[in-house]
Amino acid sequence: MASNDAASRLLVEPWYLPVGDEVQMFxxxxxxxxxVLLKGPTGCGKTRFVEYMAWRLYxxxxxxxxxxxxxxxxxxxxxxLTATDLVGRYLLSGDATVWMDGPLTFAVRxxxxxxxxxxxxxxxxxxxxxxxxxxxxxxxxIEKTGELIDAHADFLLVMSYNPGYQSVLKDLKPSTRQRFVxxxxxxxxxxxETRIISxxxxxxxxxxxxxxxxxxxxxxLREHGFEEGVSTRLLVYAAQxxxxxxxxxxxxxxxxAGAVTDDPHVREAITAxxxxxxx
Amino acid sequence: MNDGQAVLLADIQRPIALFAQxxxxxFLHLKPIEPAAREAAGADGENQHGESIELPACxxxxxxxSHNLGAYRIAVLRxxxxxxxxxxxxxxxxxxxxxxxxxSAPSAPDLSELExxxxxxxxxxxxxxxxxxxxxxxxxxxxxxxxxxxxxxxARVRARARAQRPNTVAANAVVKAVESLILYSLGGxxxxxxxxxxxLVDSVLAAGADVYDSACSAVELCRAIDARFHLRARTGxxxxxxxxxxxxxxxxxxxxxxxxxxxxxxxxxxLAVKIVGARHHRGGQVGxxxxxxxxxxxxxxPETSAQEVKSPDGGEAxxxxxxxxxxxxxxxxxYDEWDYHTRAYLRAWCRLYxxxxxxxxxxxxxxxxRRHALLAEQVRRQFGFIRPEQWHRVRRTNDGDExxxxxxxxxxxxxxxxxxxxSKLYVRRDRAxxxxxxxxxxxxxASTGFPLPAPTAAGSASDAPAEYAPYFYGGVDDIPPVAAxxxxxxxxxxxxxxALMCEALRRLGDSCAIYxxxxxxxxxxxxxxxxxxxDRLSAxxxxxxxxMEPLRSTRMGTAIRHALxxxxxxxxxxxxxxxxxxxxxxxxxxxxxxxxxxxxxxDTACALREAERAGVIAFCVTIDxxxxxxxxxxxxxxxxxxxxxxxxxxxxxxxxxxxxxx
Numbered sequence: 001m002a003s004n005d006a007a008s009r010l011l012v013e014p015w016y017l018p019v020g021d022e023v024q025m026f027x028x029x030x031x032x033x034x035x036v037l038l039k040g041p042t043g044c045g046k047t048r049f050v051e052y053m054a055w056r057l058y059x060x061x062x063x064x065x066x067x068x069x070x071x072x073x074x075x076x077x078x079x080x081l082t083a084t085d086l087v088g089r090y091l092l093s094g095d096a097t098v099w100m101d102g103p104l105t106f107a108v109r110x111x112x113x114x115x116x117x118x119x120x121x122x123x124x125x126x127x128x129x130x131x132x133x134x135x136x137x138x139x140x141x142i143e144k145t146g147e148l149i150d151a152h153a154d155f156l157l158v159m160s161y162n163p164g165y166q167s168v169l170k171d172l173k174p175s176t177r178q179r180f181v182x183x184x185x186x187x188x189x190x191x192x193e194t195r196i197i198s199x200x201x202x203x204x205x206x207x208x209x210x211x212x213x214x215x216x217x218x219x220x221l222r223e224h225g226f227e228e229g230v231s232t233r234l235l236v237y238a239a240q241x242x243x244x245x246x247x248x249x250x251x252x253x254x255x256x257a258g259a260v261t262d263d264p265h266v267r268e269a270i271t272a273x274x275x276x277x278x279x
Numbered sequence: 280m281n282d283g284q285a286v287l288l289a290d291i292q293r294p295i296a297l298f299a300q301x302x303x304x305x306f307l308h309l310k311p312i313e314p315a316a317r318e319a320a321g322a323d324g325e326n327q328h329g330e331s332i333e334l335p336a337c338x339x340x341x342x343x344x345s346h347n348l349g350a351y352r353i354a355v356l357r358x359x360x361x362x363x364x365x366x367x368x369x370x371x372x373x374x375x376x377x378x379x380x381x382x383s384a385p386s387a388p389d390l391s392e393l394e395x396x397x398x399x400x401x402x403x404x405x406x407x408x409x410x411x412x413x414x415x416x417x418x419x420x421x422x423x424x425x426x427x428x429x430x431x432x433x434a435r436v437r438a439r440a441r442a443q444r445p446n447t448v449a450a451n452a453v454v455k456a457v458e459s460l461i462l463y464s465l466g467g468x469x470x471x472x473x474x475x476x477x478x479l480v481d482s483v484l485a486a487g488a489d490v491y492d493s494a495c496s497a498v499e500l501c502r503a504i505d506a507r508f509h510l511r512a513r514t515g516x517x518x519x520x521x522x523x524x525x526x527x528x529x530x531x532x533x534x535x536x537x538x539x540x541x542x543x544x545x546x547x548x549x550l551a552v553k554i555v556g557a558r559h560h561r562g563g564q565v566g567x568x569x570x571x572x573x574x575x576x577x578x579x580x581p582e583t584s585a586q587e588v589k590s591p592d593g594g595e596a597x598x599x600x601x602x603x604x605x606x607x608x609x610x611x612x613x614y615d616e617w618d619y620h621t622r623a624y625l626r627a628w629c630r631l632y633x634x635x636x637x638x639x640x641x642x643x644x645x646x647x648x649r650r651h652a653l654l655a656e657q658v659r660r661q662f663g664f665i666r667p668e669q670w671h672r673v674r675r676t677n678d679g680d681e682x683x684x685x686x687x688x689x690x691x692x693x694x695x696x697x698x699x700x701x702s703k704l705y706v707r708r709d710r711a712x713x714x715x716x717x718x719x720x721x722x723x724x725a726s727t728g729f730p731l732p733a734p735t736a737a738g739s740a741s742d743a744p745a746e747y748a749p750y751f752y753g754g755v756d757d758i759p760p761v762a763a764x765x766x767x768x769x770x771x772x773x774x775x776x777x778a779l780m781c782e783a784l785r786r787l788g789d790s791c792a793i794y795x796x797x798x799x800x801x802x803x804x805x806x807x808x809x810x811x812x813x814d815r816l817s818a819x820x821x822x823x824x825x826x827m828e829p830l831r832s833t834r835m836g837t838a839i840r841h842a843l844x845x846x847x848x849x850x851x852x853x854x855x856x857x858x859x860x861x862x863x864x865x866x867x868x869x870x871x872x873x874x875x876x877x878x879x880x881x882d883t884a885c886a887l888r889e890a891e892r893a894g895v896i897a898f899c900v901t902i903d904x905x906x907x908x909x910x911x912x913x914x915x916x917x918x919x920x921x922x923x924x925x926x927x928x929x930x931x932x933x934x935x936x937x938x939x940x941x
Contacts, residue, residue: 269297279427
């Protein structure tokens with residue numbers, strides 16, 4: 001909890017390497033308080049991007065929003081997530097009942113960015129609760145307390161989802177998705193990914209480039225049982241294992257080949273790709 | 280060869296194909312290197328789209344299995360090099376930019392530009408040998424640079440290639456010189472070769488060198504060799520170290536075809552020319568599929584069996600199918616086949632090409648509804664009664680099997696705060712989810728093009744039960760009279776049945792796929808996808824289904840195995856494979872004796888057993904009245920049905936599905 005607390009306070013600038021114009025786009029959206037939808041495969045940097053943007057908008061030296069204590073509220077969505085979980089509930093406290101804001105309400109009141117990660121995992125009736133926050137009204141009705149909260153001027157709603165592995169059943173309702181501007185993420189090219197792996201994994205540029213090449217080649221197999229290819233995050237894991245003294249081949253075996261597939265043939269092919277690409 | 284450590288392509292074909300796809304970025308057909316005679320017969324995949332690489336059927340020349348596997352990887356890397364960085368994009372114009380004195384090549388539409396280049400000059404055999412030597416060296420250099428982990432395998436393969444070079448002790452000076460250059464290009468000694476010759480070889484190893492550098496250096500080397508041996512000889516300036524030119528010996532040396540067995544490794548550059556040639560032919564083969572389909576459908580052979588008849592509207596069907604098959608890369612897969620004579624699998628025996636169907640009859644489903652209005656309604660109603668086959672917990676209900684603790688706590692709190700609470704405090708177990716994936720595999724053999732007999736007035740609609748009525752022309756008010764209808768064929772009724780199934784399954788929530796298959800020999804089993812599991816039902820899907828047309832034979836075992844692979848990828852709990860055919864499995868090379876139908880039946884039976892072992896419920900439906908004779912040899916009684924009246928297929932198919940999955 002302590003680490004979550006520290007993360008939501010964003011005391012340290014998260015490291016993020018822009019790939020395109022996503023930073024400018026997000027800043028423009030924030031200035032107009034337009035809700036943002038981040039689309040992209042798993043492990044491509046969506047969450048890191050939100051953290052970076054929250055730091056940039058709320059913690060930067062010349063930010064007018066520095067007084068906000070917790071600039072980023074992240075909710076990992078799942079199928080049992082209810083509107084109550086987002087908005088808040090009464091809790092028993094001794095002989096009394098106490099209202100406890102949910103993460104969404106907390107962000108709405110405090111002016112933070114509320115980030116609903118993997119939002120399609122939540123039930124569709126749950127996500128409907130955000131509708132009134134995403135248009136000109138910017139209000140959050142709380143049924144149980146009878147409140148209608150006007151969102152703080154600095155509040156912004158950001159959601160992410162991964163179109164790649166979602167089934168037809170787990171798509172966003174059009175009435176929800178058309179309330180957001182959409183930023184698409186994908187895995188970076190070899191050059192950018194090399195820099196990311198080198199920085200995050202703590203390995204030299206030469207090995208990082210080899211790992212990035214492995215990522216690029218393995219992604220060519222993405223239709224064979226794994227929809228999205230290997231994520232940048234997994235390549236960083238491999239690099240981190242190497243930095244801890246594991247051999248690069250073994251690190252790729254556990255962090256890449258073993259992590260993306262259970263199909264023995266695909267795994268064998270990935271191992272062969274790793275074998276020829278690593279020195 | 281070390282047999283114990285040898286690696287068969289059949290054993291590693293999937294991982295090695297994936298390895299190639301990963302590194303190249305696109306699917307590559309994987310083919311065993313075949314003897315020239317077999318290739319000349321067009322045995323392998325003349326209708327394929329997409330690129331292919333050829334690999335030895337077996338590599339066992341090295342001491343260990345991992346070394347032999349490494350040799351396979353080198354063979355793949357080299358051919359990827361030829362495709363991506365090599366001769367594949369060679370043009371004469373490009374060469375002319377580097378070599379201003381390049382003579383114009385005679386026009387030859389059948390030859391690629393590389394082949395035309397290699398035919399230039401007075402000594403084309405020498406030019407070809409030099410070019411292939413240098414291009415091979417260049418690609419090996421690229422492999423060493425890009426794939427450092429393959430260095431040991433590459434060195435081993437090159438060392439073996441050097442060891443396999445012919446002994447030149449008794450050869451003339453030209454042959455000796457060329458062999459020395461080849462050895463040097465493979466990492467051998469300098470062997471007293473002139474420095475400028477070596478520099479020409481080294482030049483193709485420089486960073487940024489391309490195929491034109493190989494071409495330029497090859498031309499320069501030819502000139503240098505010519506100058507050193509032949510020009511001097513003709514002008515009486517025979518050098519002391521050069522033996523007299525022996526044209527016969529040279530001719531034999533240069534014209535000797537490379538050993539097929541060593542093509543993939545020792546003479547891999549020869550494959551570069553093949554790759555370029557194949558690409559050239561694909562590029563120039565306008566309507567390749569169309570010509571194939573026409574041939575397939577309209578050519579009757581003296582051996583044509585009852586099953587393998589000429590399609591009644593062959594030309595039109597061929598054109599329709601050619602239009603339906605997209606000009607996009609297909610994929611090929613190798614499958615084992617069960618040989619009941621030897622009681623063993625023939626490894627990687629059949630090559631199956633998977634292709635997407637596309638069509639233009641976007642209103643096909645409307646036609647189906649018109650033809651089967653009553654049945655469509657019946658199916659919809661009957662499928663509505665199918666009970667879901669998996670339990671699902673529904674939370675916060677007014678009634679249920681148990682109390683939900685969270686709900687109770689919230690209710691207590693709400694009651695205390697507001698004096699009222701929600702009464703939805705229970706968890707109920709509902710049969711609310713079905714988890715079924717169904718694949719329908721439709722026989723598209725030529726015999727499905729048989730026209731069905733027109734219904735007679737007697738015994739038609741008026742005599743038939745109500746549910747039969749839609750199948751009889753003129754039996755329903757909204758169906759035009761018989762004379763206005765084109766003749767219906769077996770395949771047309773089957774397509775209607777599958778369309779109705781598809782609609783019903785969409786309502787039911789079951790995932791479904793529709794495939795068709797045909798065969799034209801073991802090297803060309805066609806697997807046509809009208810709807811895959813992930814496809815949504817759309818006008819395109821209906822058009823693709825409508826585009827299914829009769830083709831050739833019934834290589835059923837291979838098609839079942841491929842459908843099985845696709846089904847097993849689905850995450851559904853229950854998997855069903857329904858095979859719809861109109862006759863016994865047969866193909867012109869389905870077994871050593873084409874008059875013996877047992878081979879195909881046994882292979883199909885084996886494929887069905889594989890499906891059952893994998894947990895897939897397989898069911899065969901045939902409209903062949905003689906179906907009992909062979910179906911009872913292929914599967915259990917409960918796993919097949921013979922339908923006497925083809926018109927009843929749509930009704931029976933839906934009934935079968937309900938029974939299998941309800």
